[in-house]
Amino acid sequence: MRRILSILLCILIAAWSVYSAVIFVDQGEVVYVTRFGEHRATYDGEIEAGFHWKWPWPIESVLRLDRRVQVLDIPTQELLIRTGSHSALPRENQPHFVLAEESGSGLREPVATQQETPLRLTFDVYVVWRIATRDAQALEPYRRDPVNAFLRSFGTPDRAQAWLRNQLISRLKVELADLTYSQLVNIDPQKRTVNTVLQNLLHRPYEREPGDPQRLSLHERALHYGIEIVDAQLRRFNHPVQVRKQIFEQIAEQQRRLAQRFRNQGEEQAQEIRAASLKEVSKIRTEAETRRRALESEAQSEANRILNAVYREAPLAYELLLYLDFYREWLGDGRTQMILSLDHPLLKWLRDLPNLAPAHKEARSAAPPNNIAQPPR
Incomplete structure (x- = not known):
């Protein structure tokens, strides 16, 4: 009985060893193999999909990572945007006082000036990313094995997403700092700068800290850590819910003022047209009256001539x-x-x-x- 149990146990151990020694790599994943916690091999599903062998567990362990494209939604960011001098959106210009130059009496008089109030908007941005491939343009020594760089830098995809989220929020605030509302909202495709802002967000070099010798873009820094940023897009931007009703009321009030201005301009033009028409009518009537009198005078002269001729005859x-x-x-x-x-x-x-x-x-x-x-x- 003991012999049979020993044989069965050996068979189970052998089966388990064979099962744990076989690795099946899917096309949408990356398999990271470690031996006693030390990196041993990396199998990329794009080029190395299929069966592979390793030492049975616990000698070698396997960590599977999803290498497909993933979408990361950035939390809604509330930022201040300059309205600009040509913005079609109503803005609140609140007067504030500054000290003018000294007058003749030696006293400084306060002078009211207009200060532009920034517009508060909310931005919803998402980024498309994945674990970088081996041929990605990353820096040494991570160019040959971006998966190793990814795991050494973050350990888990959740930590990688947290890092990517923080970096995007920081860069988004920097890129939108000098943007005006008219550059965000317009009907001229050549003046739209949203795509330019998103491209700068990913590819514009910046200093991570003052005096940083490596001025790298966010895309390059992400490749340095084994992350390939495929794309970043603006999903929507809107006014905050707290002030949305007030903004809509301001827009409606502006449209009413604009409509009233157009009506006043139309009334002025109508009065000008009526005055010009009356002037033209008076001119035509005067010319017609002058012509009528001339014709009556000619007719009277002709009638007198005819009457004189009749008088001479009879x-x-x-x-x-x-x-x-x-x-x-x-x-x-x-x-x-x-x-x-x-x-x-x-x-x-x-x-x-x-x-x-x-x-x-x-x-x-x-x-x-x-x-x-x-x-x-």
């Missing part, structure tokens, strides 16, 4: 026409009644109609008078 007929016009003017409405004596001048043509023909023949040779007589009223 003076009695001319006088008869004058009386007929007078009769039409006075009696044309059909309601006028006149009581006249038989010898009244208005009845002249009614009395002299039988003698009209002989008199007309005698008067044809007579010359026209200088002034045409009007019928008596």
Whole structure:
């Protein structure tokens, strides 16, 4: 019985040794092999995926790391952004007082000046990273084995993410310090600086501390520790929740003032257009009145010429026409009644109609008078 148990125990130990001696490396991971805590080998799944051998545990141990691309969300950062002189966002300009030069009386008078209040915004940034590959452009001695550099620097991915998070927050504050709101928000693609800021955040060299001999960028420093930063992007930026309602009210008030200014400008332009139209109408009416008077004068002259010609040809007929016009003017409405004596001048043509023909023949040779007589009223 003891012999059977010993054989079974030996079989189990052998099976366990064989099982623990085989390493299967997946394409999305990196296997870090240590012998009694000392680095022995590193198997990269991108180029060394498959089965590998090692000494059984506890002689050699295995640490598996995810080498796929990972997304790290940076906690929301609340930063102060300069509004700028051309910002479309309403800003609060609070007056403060500074001492002016001494006046003639020897006293300093306070002078009110305008001080720009920075705008408070919240930024949500995320970074895409992974464990660096062997061909990454890192510094010696970590270029050949970035996994070893990663584990020696951080030990665990959580510590690496904490370091990366702190570095990004620090660099984000530096890069956004000189940025204005109009550079963040605009409709001109050539003036957008968000992508430039993010590129500078990763690739602009900086001193880790004053007098640092190595001016490296965040991307280079991360490679130095076995981290490859693939990309960094701004997810969103907004006003803090505490002041968001106030900001929206300021924007609405600004839009109301802007609309009122446009209405005032439109009313001024409308008044100018109406004044110009009235001036043009008055000018046209004046020209038309002048033209009418000229035409009436020409027509009257032509009428007088025609009447003079008629008078020369038939003076009695001319006088008869004058009386007929007078009769039409006075009696044309059909309601006028006149009581006249038989010898009244208005009845002249009614009395002299039988003698009209002989008199007309005698008067044809007579010359026209200088002034045409009007019928008596």
